[in-house]
Amino acid sequence: MPELPEVETIVRDLGARLTGLMVERAEVLLPKVVAAPAPEEFARLIAGRKILGLSRRGKYILIELSRGWVLILHLRMTGQLVYTTVLEPFPKHTHLVLHLDQGVLRFTDLRQFGRASLVPAREVRRVPGLRELGVEPLGAEFVKEDFIRKLARSRRMIKPLLLDQTFLTGLGNIYTDEALHRAGIHPERRAADLDTREAGTLYRAIREVLAEGVAFRGTSVQHYVDGSGQRGRFQEILRVYGKKGVPCPVCGVPIERIRCGGRGTHYCPECQPFER
Incomplete structure (x- = not known):
């Protein structure tokens, strides 16, 4: 399972490349990868939102979107989150694709344990899994x-x-x-x-x-x-x-x-x- 250094690396990479881009549409290829809301509602809500930035909490990736929403991703054991501007067929086990105004962000997962959730920003602290997390070992709170x-x-x-x-x-x-x-x-x-x-x-x-x-x-x-x-x-x-x-x-x-x-x-x- 990707741990703190892996997730932090992904967040830094994608934060530099995705901030300011627009999500034109979402393609849900494996419905169960979307934990909330329902896949159809997920695709409707995320379309047209600008990516404002990325952050990490534990092993979770948080993508801040315009108009008060956050996309939360957990890679679990075999998940991969990759941004590309090259037009090519999606790799096997690609389950979620965000088509951006420049390139695509694709989530692939061999074991199918990874999950994505779209939640209002005001509710992020109450999301199960996130709300129970302890101290960040690279943060100032780790005394x-x-x-x-x-x-x-x-x-x-x-x-x-x-x-x-x-x-x-x-x-x-x-x-x-x-x-x-x-x-x-x-x-x-x-x-x-x-x-x-x-x-x-x-x-x-x-x-x-x-x-x-x-x-x-x-x-x-x-x-x-x-x-x-x-x-x-x-x-x-x-x-x-x-x-x-x-x-x-x-x-x-x-x-x-x-x-x-x-x-x-x-x-x-x-x-x-x-x-x-």
């Missing part, structure tokens, strides 16, 4: 002291806690594994068992790995592409994610893979011992 206090109050394993979007929004499997490795913390340790130094190290690791993910334009290990259809490059410097059996770049011990909180998890048994 180290608050993070340390919240960890100390939780008996959950640290990886499932970091994946909980109501606790901290935007992290997924890739960047959680990478941040925990940088911090030297085993993914199954209880959050409350981390001492202040470890918690502070994890705070810095989360911010660093996400910032690097954005700088490298995301991680393309499967389906992710940016707003122009290009692959990211963070997979070139991954330390543990997807590296089962590969020597750890820090100590040389082979990376192991376990199930943690129901998710496949990669870690180094030497750099991230369970006991402290």
